Amino acid sequence: xxxxxxxxxxxxxxxxxxxxxxxxxxxxxxxxxxxxxxxxxxxxxxxxxxxxxxxxxxxxxxxxxxxxxxxxxxxxxxxxxxxxxxxxxxxxxxxxxxxxxxxxxxxxxxxxx
Amino acid sequence: xxxxxxxxxxxxxxxxxxxxxxxxxxxxxxxxxxxxxxxxxxxxxxxxxxxxxxxxxxxxxxxxxxxxxxxxxxxxxxxxxxxxxxxxxxxxxxxxxxxxxxxxxxxxxxxxxx
Numbered sequence: 001x002x003x004x005x006x007x008x009x010x011x012x013x014x015x016x017x018x019x020x021x022x023x024x025x026x027x028x029x030x031x032x033x034x035x036x037x038x039x040x041x042x043x044x045x046x047x048x049x050x051x052x053x054x055x056x057x058x059x060x061x062x063x064x065x066x067x068x069x070x071x072x073x074x075x076x077x078x079x080x081x082x083x084x085x086x087x088x089x090x091x092x093x094x095x096x097x098x099x100x101x102x103x104x105x106x107x108x109x110x111x112x113x
Numbered sequence: 114x115x116x117x118x119x120x121x122x123x124x125x126x127x128x129x130x131x132x133x134x135x136x137x138x139x140x141x142x143x144x145x146x147x148x149x150x151x152x153x154x155x156x157x158x159x160x161x162x163x164x165x166x167x168x169x170x171x172x173x174x175x176x177x178x179x180x181x182x183x184x185x186x187x188x189x190x191x192x193x194x195x196x197x198x199x200x201x202x203x204x205x206x207x208x209x210x211x212x213x214x215x216x217x218x219x220x221x222x223x224x225x226x227x
Contacts (some may be wrong), residue, residue, distance in 0.1 A: 004155075016215060025214045036218075043115060043218035044156070090155050099146045099216045100169050103155030 002027050004091050006106035010112040013081050021076040021107050023091030034092040034101065035065055035072040044090065050074065061085070086111045117206050117219035124154050125225045134189040134222045138206030144168070144217070145187045147179060150201040162187060191224075197224045 005024045013019055025031055032051050036044040045074050046058025055067040065076045074091060093103040116139040126132050138145060144163045148156035158171035162181035177194040185206070191198055201221040208215055 007193075041220065043117070043220045044205075044220070045115075046215060092155075098161075098169075099144055099172075099205060100149075100158050100161055101156070101216075102158070103148075105153075105155045 001037075002093070002102055004087075004093050004102055006063070006091055006104035006107050007019045008107050009105070009111070010108045012112060014112045015060065015083050016080050019076075019078045019081045019085070019090050019109070021091075023074045023076065023104060025072050025074065025091070025093045027072075027078075029095065031074075031093045032096055033065075033067060035063070036090045036092060036103075038088040038090065038106075042099050047076070047089075049106055050082070080100075081109075083111045083113065085109060115179070115217035117204065117217050119204055119219040119222050121222060122220075123203065123223045123225075123227065127227050128194055128196060130194050131190065131192045132224060134191075134202050135205075136188070136204035136206070136219055137186045138204070138207070138217070138219075140185055141210065142185055142206035142208050142217075144207040144209065145181055145185075145188075145191045146205045146207070149198075149217075150203060151197075152200070156163065156203055158217065159189070165190040166197060168200075173185070194226045196226050199224060 003026045035047040050057045078088045091104045094101045116136045145174040146161040150156040160170040161168045165181045181187040203221045205216045205218045
């Protein structure tokens with residue numbers, strides 16, 4: 001079955017600390033992988049995506065993600081978190097860049113001052 | 114600003130009623146997808162329309178239906194509403210122009226079924 005698992009439902013980090021959000025996927029074909037962020041009352045905003053090539057992908061707002069095929073993972077990282085990064089983060093996988101995405105259940109990020 | 118708008122913002126209905134949600138995307142975005150996001154969950158793919166034809170469907174019953182219009186607007190219709198239909202409904206339109214090829218989400222419509 002195709003699925004995305006985000007093991008951490010809620011994460012709290014201090015402002016300025018580093019961040020890593022975990023994502024594991026189960027997918028039969030070559031996955032196209034995405035990370036989205038959702039702030040309260042807002043739609044989903046694309047942070048970054050991976051299709052092929054370099055397994056370390058740079059995104060917006062200082063985020064990056066690393067694709068590890070052997071571990072079926074696509075973890076999101078940021079070296080120094082800002083208070084404005086507090087939001088809900090979703091990992092997603094899809095059959096190509098078709099827009100038909102399977103999302104994980106999300107990780108809520110809280111940032112302590 | 115994604116250029117994708119949805120209306121209404123909030124909606125309250127009762128069980129058994131029918132509802133129509135609307136989405137307007139940017140010119141040239143000829144693919145639109147609809148998602149259901151229950152509270153505390155990730156979005157679930159309902160269906161996708163491409164050039165006014167359904168182009169893929171998730172695990173949702175036929176009482177969920179849609180339309181896409183030539184002016185890049187679309188509708189999600191839900192008949193015989195059930196309590197479990199209470200959710201945030203997101204539409205997403207896709208800009209397939211090279212090199213962008215990105216899907217943009219609207220802010221959603223919050224549907225409450227009583």
